[in-house]
Amino acid sequence: MSLIDLANPSRFLKFAERVLPWLAAATAVLMLVGLQQVFAAPDDYQQGATVKIMFIHVPSAWLSMFVWGVMSLAALGTLVWRHPLADVSAKAAVPIGAAFTFIALVTGSLWGRPMWGTYWEWDARLTSVLILFLMYLGLMALWRAVDDPSRAARAAAIITLVGAINLPIIKFSVDWWNTLHQPASVLRIGGPTIHPSLLVPLLIMAVAFSLLFLTLHLAAMRNEILRRRVRTLRLLQASAARA
């Protein structure tokens, strides 16, 4: 099956049904392996056991930006190629991305209190991620505010692309300005500054979180297609009853 075949919602549904159990199983296995590795990982020389928060905080933060990236690609698919599944993908991703951003904010806050001495400060990294979270919430509201899915999709796509400008600001905020948040440890020029014994569990967790997103996204896309079918059937029924 090629990628173009998946553009057909019925084929996509069949594909999703076949792939979802495997994806879910892979997610569960990797999550368990990752958590075991996290449990076995040594404490940090400065932060002690508090460093364990990193294994949830960092993958969630990465995913929060990755999901917006996926939505931006979908937005291009909606606006440029008018791909039938693009807006389904975009709409399905929004709440998942919002959840990851929320987890990143909360775990970061809980981590900040013992290490920095504060739950929250208005530094550039923290503020730009909060803006990302608010934009996710705004998109969720927009999708619900407009009844016609195709009109909602175009408005949401434009907002998504505008919001994508925030992604490089989040990533480089710690390099461009003085911030309370420390600079990048993994995705940086000159290689990671995390010892392998802590880096390996982190990367496993990152892959597990990505698989979790894939699973949830695929399931949410399937649900959205079914929801639209129900909507169409209801509309048909209503117009038939009136005739």
Place this chain on the structure above:
Amino acid sequence: MTRKQRRLVLIGSALTVLAIAAALVLNALRDSIVFFSTPSMAAEKSIPPGQRFRLGGLVQAGSLERGKQLQVKFVVTDGNASLPVMFTGILPDLFREGQGVISEGALDAAGVFKADTVLAKHDETYMPKDVADALKKQGHWKDESAQQQNAAGAKAATSVR
């Protein structure tokens, strides 16, 4: 040009204009986005006594003095300039000499920074304790290089301005 290409060019140019606008705004707001000023930045701006700002830098080695109650005195340095800081309260766990620190408060008439909040900043390095100990034993400890880097970073921050 097909319609798809035209739409792509339109979106691309709209986003470019928006990105440039965002860059200009952020550049104009640079002074307020910066979370803290280093001692050299504070000296350059010649902030008057009583005006609140955040002072960031490294706690100079050997400068920490504990007074009675919870009073502490230490010197914050960025490698070029330094400022004495007075604080009364509980310091964060990560607070130690040579560590990055951000304090919020104002200068008094004598040029001492009276802080009412002290936050610890940690760097991007993570390693197990035994690895850190081994590095220290071998003399490859990052302190020297990291401090130079931090001082250079602080210098770069001041030269950009």
